[in-house]
Amino acid sequence: MQEIIDNYKKLTKVNDISNKDILLVCGKALSNSFIYKYLNECNSNIHTFSDFSPNPKYEEMLEGIKILKKYNCKIIIAIGGGSAIDAAKTIKAFSNMDSSKNYLEQKIVNNNIKLIAIPTTAGTGSESTHFAVIYYNNKKYSVADKTLLPDYVLLEPKLLETLPLYQKKSTMLDALCQGIESYWSVNSNDESKKYAKQAIKLILENYKRYINEDKSVYEKILKAANYSGRAINISKTTAPHAMSYKITSLYNISHGHAVAICLPYVWEYMINNLELITDVRGKEYLENIFCDLDNMFETNSHIETIEKLKNIYSEIGIKYTNIVKEKDLKELVFSANVERLNNNPIKLSKDTIKKIYRKLL
Numbered sequence: 001m002q003e004i005i006d007n008y009k010k011l012t013k014v015n016d017i018s019n020k021d022i023l024l025v026c027g028k029a030l031s032n033s034f035i036y037k038y039l040n041e042c043n044s045n046i047h048t049f050s051d052f053s054p055n056p057k058y059e060e061m062l063e064g065i066k067i068l069k070k071y072n073c074k075i076i077i078a079i080g081g082g083s084a085i086d087a088a089k090t091i092k093a094f095s096n097m098d099s100s101k102n103y104l105e106q107k108i109v110n111n112n113i114k115l116i117a118i119p120t121t122a123g124t125g126s127e128s129t130h131f132a133v134i135y136y137n138n139k140k141y142s143v144a145d146k147t148l149l150p151d152y153v154l155l156e157p158k159l160l161e162t163l164p165l166y167q168k169k170s171t172m173l174d175a176l177c178q179g180i181e182s183y184w185s186v187n188s189n190d191e192s193k194k195y196a197k198q199a200i201k202l203i204l205e206n207y208k209r210y211i212n213e214d215k216s217v218y219e220k221i222l223k224a225a226n227y228s229g230r231a232i233n234i235s236k237t238t239a240p241h242a243m244s245y246k247i248t249s250l251y252n253i254s255h256g257h258a259v260a261i262c263l264p265y266v267w268e269y270m271i272n273n274l275e276l277i278t279d280v281r282g283k284e285y286l287e288n289i290f291c292d293l294d295n296m297f298e299t300n301s302h303i304e305t306i307e308k309l310k311n312i313y314s315e316i317g318i319k320y321t322n323i324v325k326e327k328d329l330k331e332l333v334f335s336a337n338v339e340r341l342n343n344n345p346i347k348l349s350k351d352t353i354k355k356i357y358r359k360l361l
Helices: 008-013 034-041 058-070 082-094 165-184 190-211 215-235 239-251 255-271 283-297 302-316 326-335 338-342 350-358
Strands: 003-005 021-026 045-049 075-080 114-119 131-136 139-144 152-154
Touching: 003 008, 008 034, 008 152, 021 034, 021 058, 021 082, 034 045, 034 075, 045 058, 058 082, 058 131, 075 082, 082 114, 082 131, 082 139, 114 215, 165 190, 165 215, 165 239, 165 255, 165 283, 190 215, 190 283, 190 302, 239 255, 239 326, 239 338, 239 350, 255 302, 255 350, 283 302, 326 350
Parallel strands: 003 152, 021 045, 021 075, 075 114, 114 152
Antiparallel strands: 131 139
């Protein structure tokens, strides 16, 4: 069972981290954060691993594992966004495998390494999921196992204070989209829908103050992101996420931004094509899901809800049209993640996906 910590000074009570060898996975700038200084005050032996990309690569993880084994670290602390937390999860996953073989081809073997996740963005919810993403030979791989769910999560609002405004916007939108996608996912259940609803509600109530850098709501947005992570940990994401990854790499926009621009157009297609439902719970069930989302957005129709979402983008200054180029359509369609498409409640053909991308031209 994961434990949530609400103050960084409570870290010393976690698994008795004082006087322990700790692998700290974080970006280079974060090695000078107040939490890093606090850990040193606890007389912990900090061994920092920062040499990883925004999209962590397999070969980079090998270096992290070397540091972990050299100092026999039994605790990993990840400070950062999804990249740092994914890197830490992957190092934990690979650390007990046969180093003479490709780790991605082996079964994850449990170990007694404790993992502490400290998110510095309110977005991915990676701190409360049991999967990570890395790249091998420029191809995206998912590393997933129940043992990769961090043992402890520190939700420290102070860490959001230095987050650039664009990242505040895009990571918040990622959390909102995760909540929406989780709510309609074919894998959803009562628990995931409860978390998703909490995430959506908190963001809709507080996004204006958050973007205006009102520190009093940072804790609420951080909780919203965490709830969105708990939701997708059960349900996983759907078509908007499936279609977003290549947009990020082709047009140099953030992951959350890419997901956000896909979601309204996928949503619009789904409400107009309920006969293509793949969710075994049926058409009436999905219609009720869309009505629930209308209620969360406080609107009177599905179309009004989608328009309200687009208005939020405009209000916070996130561009959602004129993104995609005609010459890239074939590559974009080919790249759409099949696994996440299968989680979508309405079937999307390649032709449909192409038409949705066209709306982003």
